Amino acid sequence: MRSFSLARYWSIVKKEIIQIKRDRPSLAIALAMPLMMLFLFGYAVNTDVSEIKTAVWNQSPSAYSRELVSQLENTRIFQVIAYPGSYSELEAMLDDGSARAALVIPPDYTRKRDRQERAEVQLLIDGSDPNIARTASANAQLIIQNNSMTILEERMQKQGMGPLDPAVELDTRVLFNPNMESIVFNIPGLIGLIMQNVTMILTAFSLVREKERGTMEQLIVTPIRPLELLLGKITPYVFIGFFSFCLVLLLGSTWFGVPVKGSVPLLVALSVLFLLTTLTLGIFISTVAKTQLQAMQIAFAFILPSVLLSGFMFPRETMPVVIQWLGGIVPLTYFLEILRGIFLKGVGLEALWRESIGMVLFFLLIISVAILRFRKKIE
Structure with a gap:
């Protein structure tokens, strides 16, 4: 051989x-x-999601509602592109893809905030792209939670109580890719x-x-x-x-x-x-x-x-x-x-x-x- x-x-x-x-x-x-x-x-x-095109229907114009919208934009996850005046306009924007999310602030939002009652807002999300939908939902929930904690601390301070300390605190460190890019x-x-x-x-x-x-x-x-x-x-x-x-x-x-x-x-x-x-x-x-x-x-x-x-x-x-x-x-x-x-x-x-x-x-x-x-x- x-x-x-x-x-x-x-x-x-x-x-x-x-x-x-x-x-x-x-x-x-x-x-x-x-x-x-x-x-x-x-x-x-x-796969990084940012600047999700968002429409805001603000039925209760006030400092409170503007602050909430500003908090959404400051995350750079949401980008407010329009202020429609009805559900039909919101649905049309979600249908044609010009908006991926829509925030609805009800008429009684400012009144309930003034009375220190529980106020609700609605976020409509286009779920055709699950990655964008998950990102929008998770970040919106975090923003609302932080907003609620801030309001609660302000109420406690007005009542003469000390700042609200969390019972459990999470120290997170992201290794190898800190910015998660x-x-x-x-x-x-x-x-x-x-x-x-x-x-x-x-x-x-x-x-x-x-x-x-x-x-x-x-x-x-x-x-x-x-x-x-x-x-x-x-x-x-x-x-x-x-x-x-x-x-x-x-x-x-x-x-x-x-x-x-x-x-x-x-x-x-x-x-x-x-x-x-x-x-x-x-x-x-x-x-x-x-x-x-x-x-x-x-x-x-x-x-x-x-x-x-x-x-x-x-x-x-x-x-x-x-x-x-x-x-x-x-x-x-x-x-x-x-x-x-x-x-x-x-x-x-x-x-x-x-x-x-x-x-x-x-x-x-x-x-x-x-x-x-x-x-x-x-x-």
């Missing part, structure tokens, strides 16, 4: 480099698309997602392109072994993918202001491992597909589930156990934990060894299956 030949491997590498140079559109995609996708998704994928959470994930998509699609075409151009017949008559051919195909894309990774990493850290808190050498090493994994997955796809169109379809059939199952958009802890298991066979799942651990928490390999082993096992599994599927013959 022939052993691995470095000379045959290097000949495949040089052949692939020549093809990449001739295929300039693919090279441009590999270098320009990561930057374009990072800009696009970096600004588009934002979604962009700090999203940028590391976007880097992994972009690198997976670009490198997988490029390598998914490699062997298929050989079949369509008829050059696979020339490779068949050579003594090149499957492992040498597959590794030779992958190697040039490793350097292209690594260069693209450095570009998006630099852009994410400087332009979007998300610094790497952990070890940069560790991040680079594990990123190269992830690139090898996704490139190998692309090679596996090319051994399955017979045309470039099939390769593209299979690649996209893998990309969409990986976005949903990896924890990029939704927390995996809330998913059913079976779905979590399915996410465990997606390499992006492990790499997202690595990226966010190094970017946000600054942890080392002692906290990321499980994810690293997971990617190594996935790489070995896919490269083995790809070699078994590859046959140096035309069916």
